[in-house]
Amino acid sequence: MGQLGTEHSSAVRSPDAPPAAPSGPLGLLVRALIVMALIAGGVQLTQTPAHRPLDDLFQAIEAGEVSTITMEQLPPNSQGQSTVEWDGLARPAWSTYEYSSENAAPEGWAVDDPSVSGADERAMILDLASRSGVQVLERDLGASSGGHLVWFSGLAWTAALLLLIGGPRPRLASKWAWFWLAVATPITWLVFAIxxxxxxxxxxxxxxxxxxxxxxxGFLLALVIAGLLASIPWYRDHFLR
Structure with missing residues (x-):
């Protein structure tokens, strides 16, 4: 199980290195399960709300990119902090907001208006949603928006790492190379398992x-790949934020 740290890192093949043996039935099953879990984890991640600044919600509403907003049903004449979730063109998102029935926003307010600083952000969200025709759903205070989640990507990542450490010598790259590439982008585990x-x-x-x-x-290539992926808006919005 300690082969990741002790494997010879040379990129040159030994003249008498034996051919790489194919996986047996159990190995094929493990690899297939890892692939399926990685795919399920990727889909799950794109559907899991990511934290965003509240300004992102305001801008998305004005741009027509929000379809549904979900907020907690709060008692009247109350104040404090609560959460809001929204669905749109990209990954679902959530944020926190301050609410107070005593600090209403001025009439005809705009998102970039400094006069709304400290105003009831819940009322601002509802007002902007009403003006833009966005559906607002309310759930009971403290109610969970979903059940318990099984994080498939985390399970698959762990299983793939154990397979890398305890499995046979890789044929295409050293174990450290595979590790660094997987750190840069978890989709590497999908390629590795296949x-x-x-x-x-x-x-x-x-x-x-x-x-x-x-x-x-592998380490240098991982740095390049990580930088390239971070520059792609779709990838950044769905997997990095």
Whole structure:
């Protein structure tokens, strides 16, 4: 189980390195379960509300990007802090807001108007939603918006890491290279489970590559990939925020 730290990191294949043996039935099953859990986890993540500043909600409403807003039903003449969730074009989101029936926003207020500072943000949300025709749903105070979640991505990440550490020597890249790439983007585990040590379902041994990606190059490549993915708005909104 300690092979991740002790594996030889050279990218050059040993002349007498044996071909990579295909996975047995149990190994294929484990790899298939990891792939399915990763896919389920990715879908789950895109449907799980991400925290956003409240200004993002106001801007999204004005841009026509919000379909439904969900808020807690609060007692009259109360004040404090509560949460709001909304669905739109991208990943669902949530934020917190301050409410107080004594601090109403001025008539004809605008999102970027400094005079609304300290105003009842709940009333502002409801007013802006009404003006924009956005549906507002209320749930009981303290009620959960969903049941208990099974975090498939976390389970799959852990299983794939254990497979990397305790499994056979990878054919395409060193164990450290696979690790750094997976840190940069978890989708790497999907590629790893399908391709290592041989293509999933392949019944014959695969020859070792003359050169494979070393841990050092894997680390540098991971930095480049992480930067590129962070620059893609769709990926950033769905997986990084």
């Amino acid at each position: 391709l290592e040590p041989t293509l999933w379902g392949r019944r014959r041994p695969s020859p070792q590559r003359a050169r494979r990606l070393s841990g050092g190059w």
